[in-house]
Amino acid sequence: MGKYILKRFLMMLVTIFIIATLTFFLMHAVPGSPLESDRNTNETVQANLERFYKLDQPLHIQYLSYMQSIVTFDFGPSIKDPNRTVNELLARGFPISFELGMITILVAVVSGIILGTMAALRHNKMIDYAAMAFAVIGISIPNFVLATVLIQQLAVNWNLFPPATWTSPMHMVLPVLALATGPMAIIARLTRSSMLEVLTQDYIKMARAKGIKPMRIVLRHALRNALMPVVTIMGTLLAGILTGTFVIEKIFAIPGMGKYFVDSINNRDYPVIMGTTVFYSAFLIFMLFLVDIVYGILDPRIKLHKKEGDV
Amino acid sequence: MTQVRDEWFRPSGNDTDEKEAVVRPSLSYWKDAWRRLKQNKLAMLGLIFLALLAVMAIFGPIFSPHSVTTQDLPNQNQSPSATHWFGTDEAGRDVFTRTWYGARISLFVGLMAALIDFVIGIVYGGIAGYKGGKIDAVMMRIIEILYGLPYLLVVILLLVVMGPSLWTIILALTITGWVGMARIVRGQVLQVKNYEFVTASKSFGAKTPRIIRKNLIPNSMGPIIVQMTLTVPSAIFAEAFLSFLGLGIQAPFASWGVMANDALPVIITGDWWRLFFPALFISLTMFAFNVLGDGLQDALDPKMRK
Numbered sequence: 001m002g003k004y005i006l007k008r009f010l011m012m013l014v015t016i017f018i019i020a021t022l023t024f025f026l027m028h029a030v031p032g033s034p035l036e037s038d039r040n041t042n043e044t045v046q047a048n049l050e051r052f053y054k055l056d057q058p059l060h061i062q063y064l065s066y067m068q069s070i071v072t073f074d075f076g077p078s079i080k081d082p083n084r085t086v087n088e089l090l091a092r093g094f095p096i097s098f099e100l101g102m103i104t105i106l107v108a109v110v111s112g113i114i115l116g117t118m119a120a121l122r123h124n125k126m127i128d129y130a131a132m133a134f135a136v137i138g139i140s141i142p143n144f145v146l147a148t149v150l151i152q153q154l155a156v157n158w159n160l161f162p163p164a165t166w167t168s169p170m171h172m173v174l175p176v177l178a179l180a181t182g183p184m185a186i187i188a189r190l191t192r193s194s195m196l197e198v199l200t201q202d203y204i205k206m207a208r209a210k211g212i213k214p215m216r217i218v219l220r221h222a223l224r225n226a227l228m229p230v231v232t233i234m235g236t237l238l239a240g241i242l243t244g245t246f247v248i249e250k251i252f253a254i255p256g257m258g259k260y261f262v263d264s265i266n267n268r269d270y271p272v273i274m275g276t277t278v279f280y281s282a283f284l285i286f287m288l289f290l291v292d293i294v295y296g297i298l299d300p301r302i303k304l305h306k307k308e309g310d311v
Numbered sequence: 312m313t314q315v316r317d318e319w320f321r322p323s324g325n326d327t328d329e330k331e332a333v334v335r336p337s338l339s340y341w342k343d344a345w346r347r348l349k350q351n352k353l354a355m356l357g358l359i360f361l362a363l364l365a366v367m368a369i370f371g372p373i374f375s376p377h378s379v380t381t382q383d384l385p386n387q388n389q390s391p392s393a394t395h396w397f398g399t400d401e402a403g404r405d406v407f408t409r410t411w412y413g414a415r416i417s418l419f420v421g422l423m424a425a426l427i428d429f430v431i432g433i434v435y436g437g438i439a440g441y442k443g444g445k446i447d448a449v450m451m452r453i454i455e456i457l458y459g460l461p462y463l464l465v466v467i468l469l470l471v472v473m474g475p476s477l478w479t480i481i482l483a484l485t486i487t488g489w490v491g492m493a494r495i496v497r498g499q500v501l502q503v504k505n506y507e508f509v510t511a512s513k514s515f516g517a518k519t520p521r522i523i524r525k526n527l528i529p530n531s532m533g534p535i536i537v538q539m540t541l542t543v544p545s546a547i548f549a550e551a552f553l554s555f556l557g558l559g560i561q562a563p564f565a566s567w568g569v570m571a572n573d574a575l576p577v578i579i580t581g582d583w584w585r586l587f588f589p590a591l592f593i594s595l596t597m598f599a600f601n602v603l604g605d606g607l608q609d610a611l612d613p614k615m616r617k
Contacts, residue, residue: 015456023468026472142551145590148590243461250555265471265557268471280464
């Protein structure tokens with residue numbers, strides 16, 4: 001186990017290193033200097049700015065100092081707003097995005113599992129059809145469309161929830177709903193199909209024969225095994241939700257990291273793009289690493305060191 | 312006393328030759344899969360919708376008297392009417408015509424992404440699975456690392472660098488997108504290459520290209536086709552998502568994502584049709600591909616064959 005974790009940890013570092021390098025060279029492949037603007041700056045100012053952002057150095061020196069900045073976690077100042085450092089933006093935006101993401105995943109997992117289990121227990125009955133119809137619709141509607149419809153109907157027409165920002169629990173309802181519906185639908189479908197499979201197995205029949213109460217069979221015996229596929233796709237879902245926050249934060253004007261990321265793309269603010277990309281990727285890759293470890297702990301049948309082996 | 316009749320002593324008609332004759336026409340794998348797909352009403356609905364959508368994407372703009380790019384500022388943001396069936400946008404352009412042009416671009420992006428993923432995935436996954444050993448180990452390690460990269464972040468980065476256009480979007484979507492397909496192909500090839508008929512083929516002296524062409528590819532096609540039907544909607548979704556970040560197809564052309572994004576500012580003022588039509592078609596297309604993919608998954612699964 002310890003050996004496997006160490007190996008996965010090293011793999012994680014390699015992946016982060018690759019994405020950091022990729023980001024650096026991609027950003028430097030952009031034609032023109034990020035300092036070019038409509039204003040006619042004179043040459044001294046230009047030179048000073050280049051020195052300030054270390055753009056006058058040769059590429060490999062820039063690369064080394066960039067790598068150093070990642071290791072020491074100091075991404076330097078923003079180009080569009082030199083009074084702010086990238087670290088400040090991350091410190092301000094990340095807690096909000098993290099909160100949005102975590103509430104979303106919680107809502108998606110809990111309601112998805114309940115929906116999927118109910119559908120499986122009432123197989124081919126009304127609840128099953130209703131839940132699966134809901135799941136297919138949930139997968140089909142992109143989150144940004146859902147977000148706009150929610151704002152238009154629930155916020156503007158019916159005035160039930162505030163349409164934007166992130167200040168009170170009431171403000172959280174619509175963004176979380178818009179972001180959670182898709183993953184919830186995926187989890188519900190997955191839970192249903194694996195639950196249906198588990199329910200036909202011998203040990204469930206055995207438990208029934210022993211006279212254990214149906215509720216207890218579902219919770220203690222079936223659900224535990226049925227949830228393994230859900231754990232497997234958690235990494236992908238997390239990635240989806242995290243990138244989904246870009247759009248949701250833009251639509252709901254939530255001052256999270258996604259908003260800074262999108263702004264930095266529109267402004268071509270390279271230090272911010274690099275900083276947020278590396279930070280986002282590192283966070284995501286770390287979450288994938290955690291999901292892998294949790295999976296290994298939950299299911300002892302999986303031989304951890306042979307995970308990527310033959311099918 | 313009963314009379315003994317002649318007909319009692321005729322052959323009973325219990326002809327063994329007749330009994331053993333093949334009554335039903337033999338079904339090939341594909342015919343059988345098609346038969347099973349036809350029984351799945353939802354999947355057929357999806358297929359019919361996609362066929363209609365393709366027809367409309369090709370011929371739809373011809374039915375409309377309005378052009379995609381002609382601006383008509385006096386008639387901006389008009390609600391659906393007899394002249395403009397889906398209304399007009401902020402430049403007075405006809406939303407009906409633009410919806411079918413959007414379908415062209417969205418479907419093209421989705422299909423191209425699926426096709427490129429398919430080609431790279433087949434070659435990469437096929438080599439890894441077929442060769443095995445050290446080559447496989449190295450190739451899978453590369454895939455593992457690529458798989459760990461956050462897909463949409465890489466796409467966004469590439470588009471920031473290359474600038475958004477139809478082909479750069481397709482390139483960005485496929486540059487790490489093929490990894491999923493390669494994994495599936497490899498898994499399939501590993502499984503199929505150990506079947507007896509492959510060994511039989513080899514013992515008859517079949518060479519590698521023939522084995523790949525005649526044995527491996529046809530027998531591992533099922534999951535690969537399913538993966539392709541699921542790649543198309545996810546590429547369409549990714550393109551729409553990128554449009555939202557300002558990295559979509561550039562004006563005056565429009566994909567559904569761009570149209571939906573442009574409609575955001577006016578949705579609050581009640582101009583619902585601007586968002587409704589592109590959003591409806593994105594959702595219906597995703598729905599159609601998803602149910603078709605589900606249907607194909609069941610239809611192409613050899614275990615389900617009767």
